[in-house]
Amino acid sequence: MDSKGNSEKKKDLTCVGKSVRRVDGWPKVLGKAKYTADHSFEGMLFAAVKRADFPHARIKSIDVEGAQLPGVEAIMLEEDIPGNPRFGALNPHQPVIISDIVRYLGDGIALVAAKSEKIAREAAKRIVVSYEELPGLFDPREARKSELSIHPEGNEIVHHVLRKGEVSEGFAAADVVLERDYQTQFQEHAYLEPEAAVAVPQPDGGITVYGSMQHPFSTRRVVARVLGLPLAKVRVIQGELGGGFGGKDESSSIVCARAALLALKTGKPVKLVNTREESFVESYKRHPYYLHYKVGAKKDGTLTAMEIEIVADGGAYASMSTFVTWRSVVQATGPYTVPNVKTDVYAYHTNNTYTGAFRGFGSPQIVYASESLMDELAAELKISPAEIRKKNFYQQGGETATGQTLKHVVSLEPALDAVLAELNKKPLEQNANPVFSRGRGFACSYRGVALGAEGVDATGAVVNLLEDGSAIVSTGVAENGQGLRTVFSQIVSEELGIPLEKIVFLDCDTSSIADGGPSVASRCTIMGGNAVRHACLQLKERLNLSEQPDLQKAIKATLNAGKSLYAFGWHNAPKVSWDEHTGQGDAYFTYVYACQGVEVEVNNQTGETKVLRAVAAHDVGMALNPQQVELQIYGGVTMGAGYGLTEEVILEKGVTKNPNFNGYHIPDSRMIGEIVPIIIENPDAAGPFGAKTIGEPTCELLAPAIANAILQATGARVRTIPATPARVLHAMQKEGAPA
Amino acid sequence: MEATRQAIEFFLNGKPRQMEVSPHSTVLELLRGPLALPGTKEGCAEGDCGACTVVIGEKKKKNESENIFSYRAVTSCLMLAPQLDGKHLLTIEGLAEGEHLHPIQQAILDDHATQCGFCTPGVVMSLLALFLDNPQPSQEDLLAALEGNLCRCTGYVAIKSAGEHLRTDWLLEKIKAKDLRPAYLEEVEKILGAEKEKKVLSIREGEKSFHAPRTAAQLRHLLSISDSKLLNGGTDITVAIKKHGAPIRNLIDLTSIEGMSEVRIGCEEVVIGGAATLRKVAREVEGVLPVLSEAIGKMASHQVRTLGTLAGNLANASPISDTAPLLLALGAVLHLEGPDGSRKVPLSEFYRGYKQIDLGKEEWISEIRLPLSGEKFHHFEKVSKRRALDIATVNGAISLTLDDRRILAAKVAFGGVAAVPFLAEKTSASLLGREWNLETVEFASTVALEEMRPIGDVRGSSTYRKDLIEGILIKHFLACVEEKGWEQ
């Protein structure tokens, strides 16, 4: 279906599909929105953490004597933890605080609560730990071979395989075989609000935790486990979230658990806020990948085989590595039909900062590599980058690398065409100053929606319709700043015919709604939106709106009949499948498609690269709120520019060399000249009103587009990101590019 | 010394406040702590994110009888709380009147310019300062006002368009000054304008203190009786104290000293006071030394430049200071005051070694003098990963006296290539008498690479720095070609 057909359909909708204003903007512009660190309670104490002094060491003793300053109310070590001191989604081996072996510099050793933050920090500084230093591993490729084991269970976290056809035959049939290595970096989420928690002990022995987190339910699980309390006695309330991008899961759970431990011990409210430096050192990052690609193709560009080996740095703890790298194994070939594929993705432990979920979730790395590769192959075959892609694009009815048949509309070609048309609207004009060279490049991707065969995928929502026709909505997936409150309110408004002003969205509170799974994998709109819709449909039936279209009258009649107007909707994702031995199966229930293009200007003397213009075309199924979709595109494209050009956490032997924004450069307001969003709509049966997703695919494409554009501008190929000025200049010198 | 005051007196969102503050606490700590106004956010506590941006209003003497008021956005994490004395502090909480949003807040809502919202208060305050300060902001002024506010969610598109809508509405007078200026400003300006000189502020707490002398004599006296650190904008000192635990006890604030923040443009020289902020310098010298305004425009961000001073940048002696190489090339001379009167030191002799300067314990920079000569070609280059808010990997400046293309006099300086900002004398000498062309650039590069041996660090390897020395020399040349309209 084309976008025209949709807009016809959209005309019947009153609220969905419209760019209504955010429902939660008001308190934010007033400065009244309450982020976690803004909470304050009578008699509240402040906490600080004593962290490891070595990236890998055995603790011999911990001396807290010198830390007993006036004003200090509690000092806790691992032995003081009432419950289980370790947690982890898959492998519960991550310590809240630790007393035997530290495995990275973010590990906590002792917790302090004091009357002021200053005293708490001073006391933590005075805790003396003596260690026996252990040799460390700082490169996953070394960890792969090393005798040395960071955890008793070994260094390998996971090894995913995908086998399709027979690659040796594919390569034999090829006219050209190309092998390339690519490398990606540690990327920090750099949400502007550092992690924070305030824990308040309750009279019944339970605890309430306000926290800056994306997934209140996983925080609840960790806090309950560590405190040794039943889940029901732990109430977790999400504070206004100052950004997450996948980064506020374990990183936040640990902060909440620490505050909760001290609160239970002292019987007083405790606030714990990470400094930016602590956030950099402690919180997990995007996985650095080392990627080796071998590709075979016919002269006309038809792909015959791909063999891919990827080694990921999992850092000190397992966290989400298994899931993140699983998405990589599914999508590693890019959106291209390849008859013979052999992919191996490994993740290993090192003594670096651990790595986990980050917007894109295992895709930005492989999209960077595979889309750079496609351009390299095109150059080798002397055909255009667009032609080689079109030749091999997945098609509706075609089969993916995992053997899944794509039954929905596959919009790769329209996305590519739309980007090229916009990008090449004007011919490329060189800067009159010969120091600068300009070039254009683009990249394409496909992306599985929601969790896929990674895990159980279901979520719930409550719609509580009140007698005056107003409604309270709450969902099991949490607002992450991306505008869920708005979109879900729009769905309720659409279904029940009540104005947005009469809808109140409750912040996620674990004690009042069922666990809805994490706000990750861009699953919120499609999963939560469906759950909201289910709840609304139940209400519509009870209200009998088809017979009695006047809502007010219907409400009255329903209530008089003794029926409730409180509905709980639950949505289960459609079935998916996976064979872990072959990497074959229906990995995700649906996919989205996208293309981004870019024009850059490179300074030939210094290697500095500017993004003059970016164009992003995304198939979102259906845009429930076009403005919000565009905002996601702007934000994701910009984050992708940072990934491609400036952002890199520099770890030297486990030490973070740039733990604040003076050394870690997220894009500023001048980094990109212009961003042109293009929304493509092909409603999907699986989504509410046909909507799919937008949050994550937006940030996985700009880095390869930039790398491809730099090549066009300078003739130099950057195979390691970010493409810092030094790397670009170095690549230019190697290729003997224009001076 | 005369009687002193312990408590600071200032206005907070239109209301007078008198309170005791800790001598080394920041405005941000004061706001989020004792003042219980958490609308102002902390994202980095070192001036790099702008989440803590507030607006400072203060009286500036226009002439003997008249005052004007200036408003500037500052990062409240860098400004020390005692420096609020006598000023008006505006925060996000002071804008809306009841349910009635301020036009800037309304524009942010209308343009969907807030997502998670954590950066929003800072963005609003940056925009407020822009409009209070500048009746005719250009598009570039708008971009400069926003460059210090990092946002991770929006990609800035909506923020910039909200700003642009405000700017055009403001220029078209669709937004009136009375809507933009909080109603209480007038009253506060009246009170502050009429305020008579107060006793010197002198705050002690345990081993720490803060003093704000009003005159050079008071400053001299204070320096003679205590082992003190001079404080200007605090953009280096506050970070040193808060992030690196610098063992600083006594601070003497230079920013209240009569006349020291002035910039005077003479026929033959520019005289910059020892407490003139970077913003002020950039504005005042724009007509006579545009190269300095441009160089300052590439430093830090707007809300850091409103605090930081030129003297502080030089005295801090960072080998990668942005102004030092340019001032070396321009032939700056420092005027130092001390217990035994004053002396002059050329900037080229000021730097002694890594973070070592020719400045006695009781001395201060009272003035920076820059010779003016319209004839010369000047150029400054800075190489960094990001346009705003980034320290250079290498920077460099050049000043040439040319007779057509022949080089009669030359000064070439670099930053980030040695332990101190470096006047490359051999490289400069190598240019003398030659034609200014690519061959000469090449020749000068070989001399420069003999003369400078940069080391590698997080910002760049030694090889990359060497490449940049060459690259910057070429860029100097090409800038000259462009400026003079030469055929290449």
Ligand SMILES: Cc1cc2nc3c(=O)[nH]c(=O)nc-3n(C[C@H](O)[C@H](O)[C@H](O)COP(=O)(O)OP(=O)(O)OC[C@H]3O[C@@H](n4cnc5c(N)ncnc54)[C@H](O)[C@@H]3O)c2cc1C
């Ligand atoms: C976020 C951020 C970004 C920055 N970016 C840049 C950049 O891009 N480029 C760059 O060059 N710098 C940058 N800086 C550094 C800083 O802003 C400058 O060095 C600033 O000019 C220092 O001035 P100040 O008034 O704040 O100095 P202060 O911090 O008050 O003082 C700095 C030093 O100078 C001494 N001092 C100050 N005034 C005098 C005087 N009159 N006489 C004698 N000694 C004096 C002080 O005792 C102290 O040792 C940045 C700083 C921050 C926080």
Ligand code: FES
């Ligand atoms: S908190 Fe980041 S600039 Fe002040």
Ligand code: FES
């Ligand atoms: S809206 Fe989240 S940081 Fe700007």
